[in-house]
Amino acid sequence: MGKVNVLEHPLIQHKLTYIRDVKTGSKELRELVNEVAMLMAFEITRHLPVREVSVQTPVREAKSYVLAGKKLGLVPILRAGLGMVDGVLRLIPAAKVGHVGFYRDPDTLQPVEYYVKLPSDVHEREFIVIDPMLATGGSAAAAIDALKTRGARNIKLMCLVAAPEGVEKITKEHPDVDIYLAALDDSLNDKGYIVPGLGDAGDRLFGTK
Numbered sequence: 001m002g003k004v005n006v007l008e009h010p011l012i013q014h015k016l017t018y019i020r021d022v023k024t025g026s027k028e029l030r031e032l033v034n035e036v037a038m039l040m041a042f043e044i045t046r047h048l049p050v051r052e053v054s055v056q057t058p059v060r061e062a063k064s065y066v067l068a069g070k071k072l073g074l075v076p077i078l079r080a081g082l083g084m085v086d087g088v089l090r091l092i093p094a095a096k097v098g099h100v101g102f103y104r105d106p107d108t109l110q111p112v113e114y115y116v117k118l119p120s121d122v123h124e125r126e127f128i129v130i131d132p133m134l135a136t137g138g139s140a141a142a143a144i145d146a147l148k149t150r151g152a153r154n155i156k157l158m159c160l161v162a163a164p165e166g167v168e169k170i171t172k173e174h175p176d177v178d179i180y181l182a183a184l185d186d187s188l189n190d191k192g193y194i195v196p197g198l199g200d201a202g203d204r205l206f207g208t209k
């Protein structure tokens with residue numbers, strides 16, 4: 001079964017507090033979400049392979065390391081996932097960015113696909129699916145399905161806040177996918193919002209209703 005990792009770094013937890021705060025406006029929220037995404041990416045990429053190189057310092061030649069293997073693929077789930085991408089790219093600028101578009105039908109809470117565009121060599125890349133919210137898990141499960149259908153084999157999921165229901169769905173339907181969270185919250189309410197959560201991530205990030 002995939003691992004569920006709650007990243008408890010103090011900086012992540014501190015910034016998440018202000019992300020949750022209803023008084024935080026869109027501009028500050030976007031900055032904080034990108035900062036947390038960058039910190040999370042630091043933790044999530046610990047396992048990346050490196051290869052040895054030699055580099056000439058001003059003093060002498062030194063043995064050193066650079067990232068090896070295929071470039072990472074970042075896949076934000078539109079729209080709210082976009083709010084985390086720049087933060088990750090600041091750390092890993094060479095990553096390729098695919099996009100998958102799902103919205104949640106407000107009545108059925110089922111994900112509806114409207115866009116998929118992925119980088120080439122899907123089967124050779126490691127992907128990080130990115131979305132601030134893992135609520136019922138429907139959108140993330142469908143996004144992972146969309147990647148797997150196109151040949152992706154190595155996928156991680158990165159979210160700010162999750163409900164237990166969403167974590168259970170992903171671990172059941174996609175046991176090969178490790179999940180990385182800043183917080184695992186208490187529950188979902190009857191409208192499918194995470195409790196306590198942070199509200200509607202897309203609307204708060206982009207100033208819509």
Ligand code: PRP
Pocket residue numbers: 077078079080081102103104105109111131132133134135136137138139140166192201202203
């Ligand atoms: C939100 C969020 C996730 C989804 C989570 O997107 O960004 O994609 O809901 O809910 P789920 O786990 O129950 O599927 P939303 O559908 O509001 O679309 P948006 O990003 O365009 O605002």
Ligand code: URA
Pocket residue numbers: 080133135192193194195197198199200201202
């Ligand atoms: N989508 C959001 O943006 N927030 C939630 O709490 C649940 C789904």
